[in-house]
Amino acid sequence: MRPVAALAGLGTVLIGFSAMAEEVEKGMPQLDFKNPLTISQVVWLAIIFFALYLLLSKWALPQVGSVLEMRAGRIAGDLDAARAAKAKADAAVADLTEATRAAHATAQSEIAGAVASAKQAAAEQSATLSARLDAQLEAAEGRINVARTAAMGALRQVASVTAAEVVVRLTGATADAAQVDQAVGGVLAARGLA
Amino acid sequence: MAAEAHAIDALGQFALSPALGAIGASVNFTQSNLMMLISAVLILGMLYLGAKPRAVVPGRLQALAEIAYSSIHGMCVDQIGHEGKRFFPFIFTLFFFVLLGNLLGLLPFSFTYTSHIAVTFALAVLVIVLVTIVALSIHGLHFFSYFFPAGAPKLLAPLIIPVEVISYLSRPVSLSIRLFANMVAGHVMFAVFSSFIVMMSAAGVLGTIGAVGPLALNVALMGFELLVAFLQAYVFSILTCIYLHDAVHLH
Numbered sequence: 001m002r003p004v005a006a007l008a009g010l011g012t013v014l015i016g017f018s019a020m021a022e023e024v025e026k027g028m029p030q031l032d033f034k035n036p037l038t039i040s041q042v043v044w045l046a047i048i049f050f051a052l053y054l055l056l057s058k059w060a061l062p063q064v065g066s067v068l069e070m071r072a073g074r075i076a077g078d079l080d081a082a083r084a085a086k087a088k089a090d091a092a093v094a095d096l097t098e099a100t101r102a103a104h105a106t107a108q109s110e111i112a113g114a115v116a117s118a119k120q121a122a123a124e125q126s127a128t129l130s131a132r133l134d135a136q137l138e139a140a141e142g143r144i145n146v147a148r149t150a151a152m153g154a155l156r157q158v159a160s161v162t163a164a165e166v167v168v169r170l171t172g173a174t175a176d177a178a179q180v181d182q183a184v185g186g187v188l189a190a191r192g193l194a
Numbered sequence: 195m196a197a198e199a200h201a202i203d204a205l206g207q208f209a210l211s212p213a214l215g216a217i218g219a220s221v222n223f224t225q226s227n228l229m230m231l232i233s234a235v236l237i238l239g240m241l242y243l244g245a246k247p248r249a250v251v252p253g254r255l256q257a258l259a260e261i262a263y264s265s266i267h268g269m270c271v272d273q274i275g276h277e278g279k280r281f282f283p284f285i286f287t288l289f290f291f292v293l294l295g296n297l298l299g300l301l302p303f304s305f306t307y308t309s310h311i312a313v314t315f316a317l318a319v320l321v322i323v324l325v326t327i328v329a330l331s332i333h334g335l336h337f338f339s340y341f342f343p344a345g346a347p348k349l350l351a352p353l354i355i356p357v358e359v360i361s362y363l364s365r366p367v368s369l370s371i372r373l374f375a376n377m378v379a380g381h382v383m384f385a386v387f388s389s390f391i392v393m394m395s396a397a398g399v400l401g402t403i404g405a406v407g408p409l410a411l412n413v414a415l416m417g418f419e420l421l422v423a424f425l426q427a428y429v430f431s432i433l434t435c436i437y438l439h440d441a442v443h444l445h
Binding site: 028029030031033035036037038039040041042043044045046048049051052053055056057059060061063064065066067068070071074 | 205206208209210211212221222223224226227230231234237238241242244245246248250256259260262263264282283284286287291307309310311312313316317320374378
């Protein structure tokens with residue numbers, strides 16, 4: 001089917017060109033320069049083309065150009081605004097980081113100060129406490145010594161009286177006080193209680 | 195064949211006739227010029243209505259106007275260089291004037307002003323005169339060194355200079371005939387195939403069935419001609435850009 005159609009088409013074209021050739025021999029209207037319309041058409045062409053050129057270059061094209069420029073300007077402006085906003089945001093982030101860092105440092109130093117003062121207070125308190133305890137200990141030791149000395153003195157006296165009484169009961173004779181006292185002292189000294 | 199050939203009037207569509215009634219006839223205003231006027235109004239209207247909303251996110255018409263503007267602007271800057279911005283309005287006018295002429299010509303009952311050699315040659319002469327004026331104003335008499343490339347042997351000057359001059363002068367001819375011939379060929383083929391449809395369908399049922407062939411060809415041709423309309427407008431304006439580049443930079 002297709003070759004037949006193509007052949008038919010080719011045939012039509014060939015017949016068409018032969019017909020056209022005959023027409024051309026008769027003369028193309030475009031080459032008929034005796035016709036005044038052929039030349040007047042060019043004069044009007046010049047007028048219309050020049051008017052179109054003037055209107056396009058002075059009136060229509062600048063409008064389209066200004067629209068394109070406006071868009072380009074707006075896009076550039078938006079980009080600038082976006083860049084400025086980004087710079088501001090970056091600055092804000094930097095400020096925030098700086099403030100956080102400063103707050104950290106302040107908090108650290110305050111914590112360190114509080115710890116130091118608490119340590120000092122604790123050290124002072126323990127120092128006074130230990131001083132008081134030392135004083136109390138000393139006082140108690142003093143009292144113990146006094147009591148012990150007193151007790152020692154009483155022990156010698158009780159031992160001498162008891163010894164003298166024992167001598168009286170056993171021998172019936174009165175013991176020499178000085179001798180008894182010396183003997184008690186010797187025994188006590190031997191036992192380490194004097 | 196002879197009877198058929200007379201029935202096919204493929205060139206009648208290019209005949210000029212006065213437009214806009216008696217007033218148009220009195221100043222020899224043709225239907226070709228009317229189409230030029232319609233093209234100009236459409237170009238200006240497209241740009242005016244497109245630029246009017248001034249939206250940051252463009253609608254369809256605004257996108258069309260902006261794409262038209264920036265693509266031709268890009269072409270000027272790419273081809274000519276930084277100086278191309280000065281010629282941007284001219285290239286824009288040229289491209290859209292030719293494009294609208296090609297496209298409007300594809301509508302039924304309209305007229306293709308780019309199918310007239312007088313019109314395309316006038317445009318090409320305008321281009322070449324502009325290019326020469328630009329070259330002379332930028333480079334002065336140094337411009338004539340363009341016709342003799344630096345470093346070529348002096349002995350060959352009698353050969354090279356005429357060749358270069360002829361090639362320079364043939365620019366408007368090739369520029370205008372390229373556009374003119376493309377448009378004429380396309381519209382003649384439209385007319386011939388359309389005549390075949392009419393003639394074949396008059397020849398009975400079998401002819402009517404056969405007429406599907408030229409109809410399909412015309413449909414395909416319409417797509418092709420849309421491509422050619424854009425391509426030829428592009429070729430015309432980009433060659434102008436290249437010539438302007440040569441004028442600005444001298445090779």
